[in-house]
Amino acid sequence: MVSRVVFGRGSFNQLGDIIEPKRLNVKAPFIYLVDDVFKGNAELTSRISLAYEDHILFISADTEPTTSQVDDLVEQIILNYKDRPSGIIGIGGGTLLDLAKAVAIMLTNEGVSKDYQGWDLVKSPAIYHVGVPTISGTGAEVSRTTVLTGPERKLGINSDYTPFDQVILDPELTKDVPKDQWFYTGMDCFIHCVESLKGTYLNAFSQSYGEKAFDLCKEIFIEDKGTKEELQDKLMMASWHGGMSIAYSQVGVAHALSYGLGYLLGTKHGIGNCIVFDQLEEFYPEGVALFKEMKKIHNITLPKGICAHLADDEFNTMIDVALGLEPLWENAVGKNWRQTITREKLRTLYEKM
Known part of the structure; x- marks a missing residue:
C-alpha cells in the first residue's frame, strides 16, 4: 500500500x-x-x-x-x-x-x-x-x-x-480535464470495479474498496449527485478505491483485450477500455448495461471500426498480447480459462471493435 x-x-x-x-x-x-x-x-x-x-x-x-x-x-x-x-x-x-x-x-x-x-x-x-x-x-x-x-x-x-x-x-x-477524457478515465475506474467485483480473485478486502468505488461512479456518472467540485472530489476518491480494489484482486477481460489494442494500434488506455468493454455483455452484462447508460447520459460516441482493416498477423499480435496476461483471464473466468478463451473467440471480439 x-x-x-x-x-x-x-x-x-x-x-x-x-x-x-x-x-x-x-x-x-x-x-x-x-x-x-x-x-x-x-x-x-x-x-x-x-x-x-x-x-x-x-x-x-x-x-x-x-x-x-x-x-x-x-x-x-x-x-x-x-x-x-x-x-x-x-x-x-x-x-x-x-x-x-x-x-x-x-x-x-x-x-x-x-x-x-x-x-x-x-x-x-x-x-x-x-x-x-x-x-x-x-x-x-x-x-x-x-x-x-x-x-x-x-x-x-x-x-x-x-x-x-x-x-x-x-x-x-x-478542474480543466476535457469532458471526453474525464469520461474515459472515469470509465477506467468503473471498469476496474466491475472486473474486480465479478472476478474469481475477489476477497472481502478488495470487495469493500470495489463496492465503494462502484457506488461513487454511479453517483457521478448517472445520478449527478453534487456540485462540480463535489463530483471532482468523488471521482478522485473513486479512482483511489478502485485502484485499491484491483491491487488486492485483479482486472479482467476488458484490460486484457485493451492491452492488445494499445500494443498494436497505440490506443490510449482509457478509451481502449471503453471500446472493448462496450462489447463484453457476455462477461459483464450488468456492468456493460450501466456503461451504455452512462454513454447515453453524457453523449459519448466511441470510435468504431478500428480493427476493420487489420490483417491476420495483426489480429494475431493483439491476441498474443491479450493471452499473455494470464492472471487477468484467471480472475475473469477461472483456473480453466483456456478451455473457453480461444484465439477464435478473441478474434471475433476484436472484429466487433
Missing part, C-alpha cells in the same frame, strides 16, 4: 514541505516528471518549489509510456547528475504516474525496463517517489503496477516496490 497520502483542495501547495525532509543532499535533486500540457501554465508550475539542482522534465502524454522511454529518461538522469536523485515526482495522469514509478525502479535496478515487465521481478527497492494525479480514474496513483509498452508486449512492472511512497490527492488539479 501507499504509505502516505494527503487529500484536500489546495494540498498540492504542501508538496515542497512534504518532500524536503527526503532530500539526501544539495547535489541529489528531486526530478519532476510533468505532463507537458502544463508547460507554460504558471498556475501549476509556480507552485513547484525548485531548490539546488532540482529539475522539471515536461513529457508528452499523447502516447502510452514505453520501456524505451523509461530507459532514455533513466540514462538522461544518470548522465546529468553525479548523485542519485533524492526522489522522482510524477505530476499528471496515468502515463506520467507510470513513468515516474518505472524510472524510480530502474534507478536502483540493473538492466533495462523490459526485463522487469511481469510479476515480482524487481529485486531492489525504488528510490523515493511521489505521485500527484491531475486526472482521476486510472488508479495509477495507488496501484502496484506501471503499465509499459515494450518491444514484445504491453505489460506492467508489477511489484511491491512499485507503489508510490507518497501521494498527494488535490481535486483542484482536475
